[in-house]
Amino acid sequence: MDSTFEYKTDIAWCQGCGNFGLRKIVINALEELEIEKEKLVFVSGIGQAAKSPQYLDVNYFNGLHGRALPPAAGIKAANPNLIVVVESGDGDMYGEGGNHFIHAIRRNPDITVIVHNNMVYGLTKGQASPTTPKGMKTPVQTSGVFEEPINPLAMAISLDASFVARGSVGEFKLTKDIIKKAITHRGFSLVDVFQACVTFNKINTHAWFKKNTYSLDDSHDPTDRNKAFELSLQSSPWPLGIFYKNEHKPIFEEELAVYRNGDKTPLYKRTRDPKIIDSLLQQKI
Amino acid sequence: MTDKHDETTETASSGYQTPHPEGISIVLAGGAGHGIQSIEAILVNVLKKDGYHVFATKEYMSRIRGGVNSTQIRVSEKPVRSYVEGTDIFIPLDQASYERCKKNLKSTTAVLADASKLQAPNTIDIPFEKVASESGNPLFANTVSAGVICGILDVSQEILYEYITTVFSKKGDDVVNGNIKAAQSGYLTGSQLKQSVRLTFNTIKKNKPTQSLLLSGTEAVTFGALAGGCDSCFAYPMTPSTGVFTQMASFAERAGVAVEQVEDEIGVVNMALGAWYAGARPLVSTSGGGFALMTEGISLAGMIESPLVIHLAQRPGPATGLPTRTEQGDLNLALYAGHGVFPRIILAPGDTEQAFELSAQAFTLADQYQVPVFILTDQYFVDTYYDIPQIRTENIKTERFITETTKDYKRYTLTEDGFSPRGIPGFGSGLVCTDSDEHDQSARITEELDDIALEMKNKRYKKFDSVKENALPPVLIGEENYSRLIVGWGSVYNTVIEAMSIIDNSQTAFLFFPQLYPIHHSASELLQKASTVIAVENNQTAQFAQLLTKETGVGIDCKILKYNGMPFSVEEVAEALNQG
Ligand SMILES: Cc1ncc(C[n+]2csc(CCOP(=O)(O)OP(=O)(O)O)c2C)c(N)n1
Ligand code: SF4
Numbered sequence: 001m002d003s004t005f006e007y008k009t010d011i012a013w014c015q016g017c018g019n020f021g022l023r024k025i026v027i028n029a030l031e032e033l034e035i036e037k038e039k040l041v042f043v044s045g046i047g048q049a050a051k052s053p054q055y056l057d058v059n060y061f062n063g064l065h066g067r068a069l070p071p072a073a074g075i076k077a078a079n080p081n082l083i084v085v086v087e088s089g090d091g092d093m094y095g096e097g098g099n100h101f102i103h104a105i106r107r108n109p110d111i112t113v114i115v116h117n118n119m120v121y122g123l124t125k126g127q128a129s130p131t132t133p134k135g136m137k138t139p140v141q142t143s144g145v146f147e148e149p150i151n152p153l154a155m156a157i158s159l160d161a162s163f164v165a166r167g168s169v170g171e172f173k174l175t176k177d178i179i180k181k182a183i184t185h186r187g188f189s190l191v192d193v194f195q196a197c198v199t200f201n202k203i204n205t206h207a208w209f210k211k212n213t214y215s216l217d218d219s220h221d222p223t224d225r226n227k228a229f230e231l232s233l234q235s236s237p238w239p240l241g242i243f244y245k246n247e248h249k250p251i252f253e254e255e256l257a258v259y260r261n262g263d264k265t266p267l268y269k270r271t272r273d274p275k276i277i278d279s280l281l282q283q284k285i
Numbered sequence: 286m287t288d289k290h291d292e293t294t295e296t297a298s299s300g301y302q303t304p305h306p307e308g309i310s311i312v313l314a315g316g317a318g319h320g321i322q323s324i325e326a327i328l329v330n331v332l333k334k335d336g337y338h339v340f341a342t343k344e345y346m347s348r349i350r351g352g353v354n355s356t357q358i359r360v361s362e363k364p365v366r367s368y369v370e371g372t373d374i375f376i377p378l379d380q381a382s383y384e385r386c387k388k389n390l391k392s393t394t395a396v397l398a399d400a401s402k403l404q405a406p407n408t409i410d411i412p413f414e415k416v417a418s419e420s421g422n423p424l425f426a427n428t429v430s431a432g433v434i435c436g437i438l439d440v441s442q443e444i445l446y447e448y449i450t451t452v453f454s455k456k457g458d459d460v461v462n463g464n465i466k467a468a469q470s471g472y473l474t475g476s477q478l479k480q481s482v483r484l485t486f487n488t489i490k491k492n493k494p495t496q497s498l499l500l501s502g503t504e505a506v507t508f509g510a511l512a513g514g515c516d517s518c519f520a521y522p523m524t525p526s527t528g529v530f531t532q533m534a535s536f537a538e539r540a541g542v543a544v545e546q547v548e549d550e551i552g553v554v555n556m557a558l559g560a561w562y563a564g565a566r567p568l569v570s571t572s573g574g575g576f577a578l579m580t581e582g583i584s585l586a587g588m589i590e591s592p593l594v595i596h597l598a599q600r601p602g603p604a605t606g607l608p609t610r611t612e613q614g615d616l617n618l619a620l621y622a623g624h625g626v627f628p629r630i631i632l633a634p635g636d637t638e639q640a641f642e643l644s645a646q647a648f649t650l651a652d653q654y655q656v657p658v659f660i661l662t663d664q665y666f667v668d669t670y671y672d673i674p675q676i677r678t679e680n681i682k683t684e685r686f687i688t689e690t691t692k693d694y695k696r697y698t699l700t701e702d703g704f705s706p707r708g709i710p711g712f713g714s715g716l717v718c719t720d721s722d723e724h725d726q727s728a729r730i731t732e733e734l735d736d737i738a739l740e741m742k743n744k745r746y747k748k749f750d751s752v753k754e755n756a757l758p759p760v761l762i763g764e765e766n767y768s769r770l771i772v773g774w775g776s777v778y779n780t781v782i783e784a785m786s787i788i789d790n791s792q793t794a795f796l797f798f799p800q801l802y803p804i805h806h807s808a809s810e811l812l813q814k815a816s817t818v819i820a821v822e823n824n825q826t827a828q829f830a831q832l833l834t835k836e837t838g839v840g841i842d843c844k845i846l847k848y849n850g851m852p853f854s855v856e857e858v859a860e861a862l863n864q865g
Contacts, residue, residue, distance in 0.1 A: 046721070051730070054729060054730055057716065062718075063555060063558070063585060063589075064582070067581075067582075067585075070559060071558055074565075075562060077543045078562075078565035078567075081711065267517060267560075268563075268564030277681070281675075285498060
């Protein structure tokens with residue numbers, strides 16, 4: 001594969017890790033969308049998944065653990081013309097970043113959030129993540145996880161997220177198409193992607209994901225929120241595809257006073273006439 | 286007060302361009318909901334329009350209704366800009382207010398109170414509520430009291446009624462007319478009072494009215510930020526920093542500001558960093574508790590070499606502390622927030638004009654040096670206002686330091702002085718990459734410990750040189766040939782200056798630091814010249830004095846500290862200086 005979006009370097013992932021597959025899917029999706037590279041910004045947190053932008057030839061902001069979403073919204077506030085894609089792990093997004101996840105959905109910036117859901121913490125060596133299935137033993141959860149895992153899709157649909165989907169690294173075409181649709185969708189798009197951590201998750205393997213998932217067919221109407229919610233509660237087998245879409249939500253950056261008149265000039269290109277400050281100061285006489 | 290007044294006239298003529306502790310001080314106190322804020326606003330505006338210099342500061346309890354809130358208004362012929370203890374006229378609106386504020390009463394204080402509402406010795410009974418009822422509504426009692434003060438001070442009735450009309454115009458004619466009637470009755474009472482009762486405070490003269498501004502610390506920071514090119518503002522509410530955020534929101538449409546209330550302060554600082562990365566100039570406004578949450582973001586700014594401007598309005602801690610009170614207790618927090626080593630700039634304005642200038646400058650400094658810049662204020666500072674001359678804005682030029690990128694652009698290019706040209710995504714043909722991990726010149730993660738990783742550490746350290754080189758120098762006020770040197774920062778500025786004017790100040794000077802970190806190189810020499818160095822700080826451990834000693838090697842001989850949640854009064858500082 002030779003792509004303009006590929007950055008050739010020594011990659012710090014284990015052989016066979018699902019991150020490789022998702023990287024390929026993302027690169028292909030970008031390629032097919034013919035995105036102008038200069039306008040594309042990747043934002044990530046910390047973790048194995050969050051290293052993804054390091055291996056792409058794009059603008060990127062690789063910030064702090066759990067904190068990918070606030071800078072992504074900040075970037076849209078500064079320049080609504082940029083295409084912003086967030087890529088991160090389940091621990092990063094739903095654990096440390098849980099509060100931001102909830103509020104970013106409410107805020108609804110036009111960004112796409114791709115979560116590498118390997119149901120475990122990779123970089124810190126195999127502790128449970130918020131999506132780890134019950135019963136899995138780890139070096140910390142030595143008697144097995146007893147907490148209920150987070151259901152990111154159900155959570156997002158309950159918050160009326162603008163676009164909610166699930167992909168799987170094992171389903172190349174399906175996942176690539178979902179990501180393409182997510183990027184072109186206006187508003188907050190969540191794409192939770194099943195993938196294997198071959199080193200630390202011996203339960204949810206590549207084969208397990210293949211065996212325990214199926215694709216939603218065309219009969220599913222993604223604007224039907226109740227149905228989408230019902231599907232999001234299904235597991236074994238887990239549905240893949242676009243669960244839910246709401247195209248009528250106000251978009252964060254478009255609601256900001258600076259862009260409300262439809263002028264999308266980025267903030268760095270704007271200058272303020274000092275006379276405006278003068279006239280505001282006049283009120284203080 | 287009279288004696289002190291005579292003394293000051295003398296010292297003031299010996300060369301100080303300082304505010305003058307003459308004039309009179311009025312304290313109004315009542316429960317939240319008594320309308321203390323609106324009497325304050327009426328009086329301050331009307332007195333200013335009539336040619337007096339005015340100052341107001343408030344003290345309030347952390348609740349929405351009840352408790353005791355008070356406001357101090359100083360009125361003078363000369364500029365007045367600091368809090369004093371002595372009260373010349375005291376209007377308590379209920380018993381609790383009287384009890385709480387009575388410690389500041391002098392034998393000469395005129396206490397004007399409604400005897401049907403409270404019992405207090407030596408009061409002049411004014412039935413505020415009865416007069417108000419006669420004007421249409423007992424709720425107009427606060428307007429009556431404003432009228433009384435205007436009557437005592439001979440304020441132009443025309444200005445008073447005109448102001449009342451504008452303030453209440455939205456509420457309809459009945460409210461306007463009722464309030465005017467209430468003010469008229471009050472005014473009459475005030476005029477009569479002046480003639481019949483011996484009011485012992487000095488008479489003060491008016492000046493010719495000017496087009497001066499009434500600006501609070503909050504407003505000065507907000508306007509300064511706008512002048513510095515601030516185009517966005519992210520915050521999470523926390524007293525006393527919220528004012529800047531709400532003020533900015535009120536200007537969002539007209540001045541073009543992207544304002545968002547974020548879910549928490551962690552989100553705030555990260556959103557701001559994202560916005561700076563994409564070329565915006567966001568302001569973050571917070572207080573101690575919120576700032577504590579931002580610590581990881583400050584560290585991120587250090588690593589990614591991002592500009593960042595944070596207004597930190599201090600209040601007493603630890604934890605939730607005294608939410609509505611004041612303290613200069615967060616210098617160490619700002620100084621050490623964030624792990625690892627990276628340069629930062631800490632500014633602390635002493636008055637509203639400085640707040641305007643420094644807040645504007647903060648954006649230039651942050652952008653130019655790609656470092657976090659903190660503007661430290663405090664509750665007393667942001668809630669205080671007084672008249673100042675017009676601020677000149679026509680010369681304001683927003684300087685930006687971003688680079689149009691080329692294909693081979695690398696965000697962290699190694700340079701002689703450590704500063705790499707800062708590109709932003711979408712401006713130019715290059716890519717802008719930034720990373721919180723240690724990285725190479727193109728922001729790719731590295732673990733080449735003795736090579737590029739070390740070079741990056743050295744590069745970030747190198748930036749200290751220019752940041753320090755260009756630090757704002759301390760300002761020397763008073764005697765050039767001093768033997769006694771007062772050092773101070775932030776909101777003690779005006780109080781120290783005024784205190785100096787009422788003491789024997791020969792051989793005393795005041796070294797004020799508008800920039801707390803890095804400290805300007807001239808500080809050592811200036812401190813060494815003194816035989817006694819006295820620190821005045823509104824905190825428990827003299828945080829700045831400790832920093833000064835650490836950076837200059839010069840010891841501080843005497844510390845005047847206050848940390849009960851209240852600002853220093855002029856009298857307190859003067860007394861402490863007289864003893865020191
Ligand atoms: C504030 C903070 N806390 C903890 C860490 C350590 N940490 C790094 S990655 C990580 C978990 C990553 O898990 P996940 O997001 O699922 O990504 P994966 O590595 O599995 O792809 C943790 C806890 C950190 N970098 N920062
Ligand atoms: S630890 Fe797991 S997630 Fe990380 S690279 Fe290895 S396989 Fe992938």
